[in-house]
Amino acid sequence: xxxxxxxxxxxxxxxxxxxxxxxxxxxxxxxxxxxxxxxxxxxxxxxxxxxxxxxxxxxxxxxxxxxxxxxxxxxxxxxxxxxxxxxxxxxxxxxxxxxxxxxxxxxxxxxxxxxxxxxxxxxxxxxxxxxxxxxxxxxxxxxxxxxxxxxxxxxxxxxxxxxxxxxxxxxxxxxxxxxxxxx
Amino acid sequence: xxxxxxxxxxxxxxxxxxxxxxxxxxxxxxxxxxxxxxxxxxxxxxxxxxxxxxxxxxxxxxxxxxxxxxxxxxxxxxxxxxxxxxxxxxxxxxxxxxxxxxxxxxxxxxxxxxxxxxxxxxxxxxxxxxxxxxxxxxxxxxxxxxxxxxxxxxxxxxxxxxxxxxxxxxxxxxxxxxxxxxxxxxxxxxx
Numbered sequence: 001x002x003x004x005x006x007x008x009x010x011x012x013x014x015x016x017x018x019x020x021x022x023x024x025x026x027x028x029x030x031x032x033x034x035x036x037x038x039x040x041x042x043x044x045x046x047x048x049x050x051x052x053x054x055x056x057x058x059x060x061x062x063x064x065x066x067x068x069x070x071x072x073x074x075x076x077x078x079x080x081x082x083x084x085x086x087x088x089x090x091x092x093x094x095x096x097x098x099x100x101x102x103x104x105x106x107x108x109x110x111x112x113x114x115x116x117x118x119x120x121x122x123x124x125x126x127x128x129x130x131x132x133x134x135x136x137x138x139x140x141x142x143x144x145x146x147x148x149x150x151x152x153x154x155x156x157x158x159x160x161x162x163x164x165x166x167x168x169x170x171x172x173x174x175x176x177x178x179x180x181x182x183x
Numbered sequence: 184x185x186x187x188x189x190x191x192x193x194x195x196x197x198x199x200x201x202x203x204x205x206x207x208x209x210x211x212x213x214x215x216x217x218x219x220x221x222x223x224x225x226x227x228x229x230x231x232x233x234x235x236x237x238x239x240x241x242x243x244x245x246x247x248x249x250x251x252x253x254x255x256x257x258x259x260x261x262x263x264x265x266x267x268x269x270x271x272x273x274x275x276x277x278x279x280x281x282x283x284x285x286x287x288x289x290x291x292x293x294x295x296x297x298x299x300x301x302x303x304x305x306x307x308x309x310x311x312x313x314x315x316x317x318x319x320x321x322x323x324x325x326x327x328x329x330x331x332x333x334x335x336x337x338x339x340x341x342x343x344x345x346x347x348x349x350x351x352x353x354x355x356x357x358x359x360x361x362x363x364x365x366x367x368x369x370x371x372x373x374x
Binding site: 087088089090124126127129149151152153154155156157158159164169171173174175 | 275276277313314316336338339340341342343344345346351356358360361362
């Protein structure tokens with residue numbers, strides 16, 4: 001955060017801190033902010049079901065929260081998950097952030113925190129990978145800034161929103177140096 | 184030059200009667216070196232594998248040279264994450280291929296022919312298939328060459344992708360996609 005310069009400069013604001021915490025059902029209203037973009041949900045019911053059926057039982061699903069003056073009261077501004085795959089050594093990272101908080105380094109900070117935690121907590125984990133639409137340059141930059149290595153373009157990989165997409169695969173492995181947790 | 188009928192490579196379904204043949208390569212440490220499974224030590228393990236895994240599998244074929252079974256090749260529809268599930272998710276467009284060949288038949292292009300034939304069969308049988316992928320161990324250049332010669336494209340190295348016999352392995356990812364096979368222009372992503 002930049003400090004104001006010149007006469008009557010304000011004291012430096014407390015830096016906004018990005019933290020991760022488990023979700024609760026009470027987070028459903030905050031979740032509407034990113035889930036309803038671009039197609040709005042008409043009610044919270046499907047999201048409540050999602051929290052109950054997918055989020056709460058999930059081994060590693062976290063709310064991305066901002067704490068610090070002026071930027072909210074710890075309400076989630078996004079979500080991040082690290083999901084098991086067919087092999088115990090390999091997990092897949094996914095994240096989503098409300099549009100209002102894009103472009104501020106929030107996702108990068110969240111991913112860095114998640115890496116530190118997940119390599120500590122998950123037994124036998126060697127690799128965290130993330131798949132990003134080949135056209136999503138912003139999300140690719142998040143991963144690069146968080147220290148991931150771009151490995152390959154996986155062609156015709158999966159269907160997203162009705163079209164077969166090429167996806168870029170990134171990884172962060174157990175032998176990579178962990179980034180500093182601070183945003 | 185005409186290929187001798189004894190050397191013709193064909194694919195057919197497995198039967199329990201192929202137990203001894205499967206055991207011959209599945210018990211060979213050179214063949215299983217880059218596989219999760221340890222080498223079999225008892226023929227009954229091979230028989231159980233055919234009954235429990237091969238026969239119910241969505242696509243598992245014996246590689247034959249003439250009438251001799253010399254290896255196997257299999258294709259699993261759907262993302263690998265679906266594990267043992269036999270039903271692929273409706274949004275899946277991919278399948279993954281694996282193969283193994285008895286050591287005495289290495290170096291003659293047999294695996295390459297088998298991979299080509301299997302890939303053609305998969306794209307012909309499954310209209311939903313857009314991507315057929317295969318991984319080869321980073322220290323298995325022979326297998327990487329098989330996939331390249333069979334027309335697969337090397338996409339990159341996936342670091343510490345699997346743990347094989349206690350050691351993390353880098354795996355090279357290869358794919359053959361529908362747009363290659365139709366000769367359609369492929370979108371460029373500035374890579």
